[in-house]
Amino acid sequence: MTNVNTAQATTTHLYTAHASVAGGRNGHGRTDDGRLDVTLSRPGAMGGEGAGTNPEQLFAVGYGACFEGALTLVARRQRVQLGETHIDSAVELHSVDDGTFRIEVALDVSMAGVDNDELAVALVREAHQVCPYSNALRGNVDVALTANGVWVAGPRD
Known part of the structure; x- marks a missing residue:
């Protein structure tokens, strides 16, 4: 991703977050720095176990x-x-x-x-x-x- 010039403004890149998810709503997600590491789970209201976040x-x-x-x-x-x-x-x-x-x-x-x-x-x-x-x-x-x-x-x- 690069800086973008629009008719009215120029944007400057400040930060990029990186994460990896496997298993979708019933899987696992983790940021590349390990600060966020979550088990994902379909909410009970949607028929899931609700054992993790969504x-x-x-x-x-x-x-x-x-x-x-x-x-x-x-x-x-x-x-x-x-x-x-x-x-x-x-x-x-x-x-x-x-x-x-x-x-x-x-x-x-x-x-x-x-x-x-x-x-x-x-x-x-x-x-x-x-x-x-x-x-x-x-x-x-x-x-x-x-x-x-x-x-x-x-x-x-």
């Missing part, structure tokens, strides 16, 4: 961590103190009647140091523009966002 859980943790990093960057740029920040992430797996599958995501962002709802919403909205996971999913995956309990964006039930 791709949706890993995605939920990864997206939550990445989004919090983007939020921290946005807050620092605006000189806003977030206080203790917590992100509850949910990744839903759906089957589609054409035989395919899709995911939906919800991120509930809590920022203890931000008591202004408008500011909280603006920070989460901007973090959603900065976050690489959000950018990868945009237009492909429904992502619902809340900031300190206030609706920000995404589909509503």
Whole structure:
């Protein structure tokens, strides 16, 4: 992978993660540095044993961590103190009647140091523009966002 020039921006490579998976949902996954080494198991709700983790859980943790990093960057740029920040992430797996599958995501962002709802919403909205996971999913995956309990964006039930 190389640097990419677009009409508006130039990207610079920062990091590449490497992992190996064998056995799919009932297998094993490991990063090349050994820091992540997991047994994978189909969830009980999908007829599996649920003895390990699953791709949706890993995605939920990864997206939550990445989004919090983007939020921290946005807050620092605006000189806003977030206080203790917590992100509850949910990744839903759906089957589609054409035989395919899709995911939906919800991120509930809590920022203890931000008591202004408008500011909280603006920070989460901007973090959603900065976050690489959000950018990868945009237009492909429904992502619902809340900031300190206030609706920000995404589909509503």
